[in-house]
Amino acid sequence: MTRWTDERIPLWVPPAEGEALDSWIEAYARRLAVTGGEFTRFLGLSGTDPRFMVRRLTNAERDTLAPRTGLTPEALSAMTLDRFDGVIVAIDPDDRSMGRPPAWRHYGSRSRFCPACLADHHGRWPLSWRLPWSFACVRHELLLCDYCPACGHPPPVSTRGRGKPSSPGVCLHATETGRAIRCGYPLTGSPAPALRHDGAVLAAQHAVNREILGTSVAGEARTRGQELHVLARRALRGIHELPSAPSVVDAILDDCGGALPALAVRDEANDAHNTAVGTAVAVIATDRDHPACDEVFTWLLSTHRPRVPRSNYATSKISEWLPAGPRVVNRMLSAADSELTFIARLRYGTATSAPAWPDLGDEDVRHRASKLPAMIWPSWAFRLLPAETDAPVAGFRRACASLMLLPGTNWDYPQAAALLGNTSPKSNRRALDTAVTLSGAETLVTVLPALAKALDGHPVPIDYNRRRRLFSPDSVSFDHNAYQELCQRHGWRSHTPVRIQRLHWQLARLLLGADPGAASRTPAGHLSFHYRLHPGLHELLHEQAAANLEAHNIDEPVSWEPPAAWITDPGLPPGPETINRSRLAQHAADGPEPADLACLLGLDDARLLLAVETFGTTAPHPVQQRPPAPGRRTPRQGVLAPRSLQQLYQEQQFRQHQIAELAGCSISTVRHALDEAGIPLRRRRPAGHLEKSVSRAWLEAEYHHKGRSSPDIARELGVRKDDVMRLVSKWGIPRHPTSQFTNPFASLDTDLSPAMHAVSRTKNCIQRLRHLTVTSGHRTLQDAAAELGVTWGTLNYQLKRIEEAAGFTIIATGRSRPLTITEDGRRFLDEATRLLSLLDDQVHREPVTLPQRRETVH
Missing domain, CATH: 1.10.10 (Arc Repressor Mutant, subunit A)
Incomplete structure (x- = not known):
């Protein structure tokens, strides 16, 4: 109460605890011996009606009432229904008319009442009696009344117009003969059914007061109200339609006076009796601690929603209960688990502790797909893969990843598989069906929905959608120079197309978290290659994967897997973490076959390969020291002798292929000789x-x-x-x-005549020039051909081709006449003889040093 001001009414009538605004106005008017309408006009609120003021006060009404009555604006608003708007009642924001509330059809425009409370409080009406969820007086343990026993109408709380002041606790309903003539029945004497102190009706009112009327969280109140309302309406209809009800339902009817609930023409009636019976049944059905909870809930499920066709399929029947809210629907889904198909169990999560009706849209599915590789992570495949299955592991992993897009959504399997790029869903699904047939689906329908839900609720450091767009075996960038250096260090052949192809494939696989492509089987060659992968190559692949991510400005780890701690289900099968990693590495160092290593660890072949992929531990064959080749001279001599190698390779900086040419051997032989001599290999020249x-x-x-x-x-x-x-x-x-x-003469550093320059760029010019010089010393072509061991036609053809390139006749020929050398031909032959001699001298010269470059730029 505010301090007394000059505007304030001298006579003070305080409101009762929890009293409605119109009841307080009427009590104030009685104290002043006027009607409620006269009192509001006196306050300066002409044209207002307490029936509308109790719903919501306008600013003008609040600003007028507060100084005249001494109540704060907050206290005045607390006496209205405004705080329940949208949760329990529906008030139009413009004209303050009452719309249909979220639950029941008790709009709040009239008030129920307790006769004993009216007697105790001299006709003061609490605000809560206007709420549809108020059906019992917990103080006097009575069922609330809806109508005046005399006139049969809901009794008004306040009076309007002019007339006599009202009496407390009487029916103010105006009779048909005139507004000033009221019913006048003493409501304090109205008959009201007494409720059992320990009965279900009073317990239900206490629960409603606590969970709906008394909560400050509007969302929780609205959800709980909707849940109880749907169940209560089904209970009221079931009492009439079903042949028998649980004994606790009969006890509730007896507690409320023994009468059956009334049925309206289109809906269940909404008086206090019906509300009490239905709500009491609904509270029991949702109280898991009540001994009759399951019995009552099962009984409610057998009722049928009016004007909805019946269906025998479980999910269609459950869809009728969607208005009841998630807790009821989820409970029904758990109960229907045994009736559903494998896909439906995944979609609704019925085998988990939190089943739910699908509520995710297409965008939610795509967001989840961005957190998923096309094949489920190897450690999770290890947990989920059935024992003793012959199903392709890659197909099983693809199917599991695709199925993880189904929980909580209305997507079908082919649609989900296509989103992940698993464009062979039939083969992948065939692998899954084989596995499920052999061991059942319980692990999958339990783990996959839980893992999908965990993915939705946790951040994932990798955007797999982006990686699927960017990377493939043809698009990944691979540093071949680094690979060749690694090959040189280990003495491997670097130019092996199959190995390079598999390295590209494995690099894309590492970035994608799945096999590139959509095959339901990992190619045997790639599988064996990864199992035998050398640690150096394994490290190189990870370095190259990180470099590819950096090249696209992607700040992500190369690989990642969800931790097992995301799933709290104690029934989660063990994963690779149960394997002794040091023991695995110790046995793998001997390079056993996969079946042998799996036997040593007590695993099957499939789980062994999944563990190898998870840990990055491989089993390459140990390097075998090959014995010296038969006939090899030991120690090496000549060019490959240690001192000669040191002079050529370290001092004169010869390259390996140059030493190989001098020694007449292969580059690998030179590399082995350098290794035997203890000569370290030079690092690759820097770029540029x-x-x-x-x-x-x-x-x-x-x-x-x-x-x-x-x-x-x-x-x-x-x-x-x-x-x-x-x-x-x-x-x-x-x-x-x-x-x-x-041009074979380019290295001689000598000028060529135009004719010789043209001939030097023709096919086999050295051989043809040698034949030409021999031919010039004979009388006929037949003689020259005999010496050279070729036919006359071959020699004649070569001569014509040289003359054609030179542009003039060199030797005039005929089959029987002697050869004649022309003047231009003589000069050409002299030049050819000189060039061939210089070329022979160069070939036979001892190559002890590298040729010098013609020009060097520093």
Whole structure:
């Protein structure tokens, strides 16, 4: 109460605890010996009606009442239904009319009453009697009354217009003869059924007061109210329709006076009697501690929703109960678990502790898919894979991943499989069906929905949707230089197309968390390759995977798996964490076959491979020291002798292929010789080394203008021919035409005549020039052909091709006449003889040092 002001009414009538605003206004009016309407006009509220004020006060009404009565605006609002709007009652925001409430059809525009309370409080009406959930007086243990026993109408709480002041506790309903003539029946004497102190009706009212009327959380009150209302309506109809009811239902009817609930034309009646009976049954059905809970709940399930076709399928029957809310529906789903198909059990999670009706949309499914690889993680496949199954493990893992998109959604299996890229759902599903047939589906229908729910509630550090868009065996970036260095360190062959292909495949698999593609079986070659993967290659793949992620600016771990702690079910099968990792590594070091290693660890082959994938432990064959090749000289001699190797490789910086040419052996033999001599291999030249060593002008002159071959230039520079051709492409130097051959005289550093330059770019020009010089010393072509061991036609053909390239006749021929050398032919033959002699001298010269580059750019 505020302090007394000049505006305030001198006479003070305080409101009773929990009293409604219109009841307090009427009590104030009686104290002043006027009607309620006269009192509000006196306060300055002409045209207002207490019936509307008790629903919600306008700002003007509140600002007027507060200073005149001494109550705060907050106290005045607490006496209205405003705080229950949208939860228990529905008040129109414009005209304050009462709409249909969320539960029952007691709108709140009239009030129930307890005769004893009216007598004790001199006709003061609590606000709670207007609420549809108030059906019993817990103080006097009476069922509330809805109507006046005399006139049969709901008694008004306040008076309007002019007339005599009202008497407390009497019916103020106006008779048909006039507004001023009221019923006047003393409501304090109305008959009301007494309720048992320990009965279900009073217990239900206490539960409603606590869980609906007394809670401050609107959402919880609305959910609980909807749940009780749906069950209560089914109970009221079931009492009439079903042949028998549980004994506790009969006890409730007896407690309420023994009469059956009345049925309205289109709906159940909403008086206090019906509300009490239905709510008491609903509270028992939802109280898991009550001994009759399951019996009453089962009885309610046998009732039928009006105007809805009956169905024998479990989920169709359950859908009728969706208005009752999630707790009722989830309980029904658990009860229907044995009637559902495998997919339905997954979709609704009926085998878990928290089954639920699907409520996720397409966007939710796509978000979950972004947290899922196309194949379920290996540690979880280890837990879920049935024992003694011949199903393809890859297909089983793909099916499990696809099935994880179904819980809580209305998606079907092919749609979910396609979203993950498992575009062969039939084969994957066949693998799953085989596994389920052999061992049952209990583990899958328990674990997969729980894991899906955990995925929805936890952040995942990998966006698998993005990885599926970016990576494939053809799109991953692989550092072949790093791979070749690794091969050199271990003495492996680096140019092995099958191994490189499998490395690309394994790199994509590591990034995707699943086999690339959609096959239901992992290719045997890739499976064996991964099992035998060398630790160096395993480390290289992880480094390359991290580099691919960094190249796309992706800050994610290479791989990840959900922890087992996400699932609290004690029945979760054990995973790979139960395997002794040190024992696994110890046995794998001997490189056993998968079946042998699985036997040592007490596993089957499939689980062994899943454990290998989870831990990253592989079983490569131990390196066998091969005995010396038969006939090999020990110690090595000549070019491959340790001192000679040291001089050539370390001091003169010869490359391995150059030493191999000098020794007449393979590069691998040179590498073994270096290893035996204890000579460390040089590191690969840094990137860009060749570009800094030669200029574009020099390379263009040697390759394009002189016509030298890329192997010839590579030998001079001490690099590979691929490195030379890479610079040719990078610098835009024209390549040799496919019909043109390299100039064999380019390395002699001598000028060629135009005719010789043209001949030097033709096929087999050295052989043909040698034959030409021999032919010039004979009388006829037949004689020259006999010495050279070729036919006359072959020799004649070669001569014509040289003359065609040179552009003039060199030797005039005939089948029987002697050969005649022309003047131009003589000069050409002299040049050819000189060039061939220089070429022979170069070949027989001892190559002790590397040729010097023509030009160097520092």
